[in-house]
Amino acid sequence: MVKKAPGQVQHLSIEALAGLKERLATGAPFKSYGEIVEWLKTEYNLELTYATVYAWAHYRLQAKLKVPRPQSALEDVEAVELLKKTSFQQY
Template identity: 40%
Template sequence: MAGVYKLEIKESEEELKQLLRGKKTAFGKERIQLLYLLKTKQAETVQDAAAMLGRHRGTLQEWLRSYRGGGMDELLKRKVGSGRPRAIPGWAASSWRKRLEQPQGFDGYEAICNWLEKDLGIRAKYKTVHKLVHYRLQASPKVPRPVSVKQSPQQREAYKKT
């Protein structure tokens, strides 16, 4: 009969329930749910399970192939992204974060670009530096302006209120 799977699921129904409760992300939940549906006979075929999970049959067959190959560990293993490496490596970003926390800070993003090239030997575009500082590190390159010693605290508070 087409669509009938030939797979021995090693885990018991109770173990699968426990694993399902313990998973926080949809990535692992869907895969364990597939095994649970097949183990409890709620889905007779892979096609039925695909309809219940809202996934394509081929996707479920890939999951089952990985389960056959290495068990639960292989099924729940995430693939490593194959994207290009970051323009500014992690070690540079950590030393950069330390420098941003210092009181003198930087004068702006252009100063950060110059510091990266001079001290760390990394050439980075202004746009790259801005994205990293502003969005990833959630920091600001500028330090607060100094307050004049001639100002009185009462005048500052009065100014803030009005």
């Protein structure tokens, strides 16, 4: 029989981990890892640190929390397209 050290208990419960995976895959996207911390606190009553949530979401679940940057309402679309066509692009 192989002996194994007991180790530390996981911070995320199985239900919370399944819920987080589902929310990251199909639900409304999170804008930040702090938002995930708050969501876990309200949904599963888990008091986790930012670093723990970041490690789980970023490294283990490989989640991408990318939200496009806001654009100005005053931006001239034609000028942007002209700049893209005429600017020097190095390959």
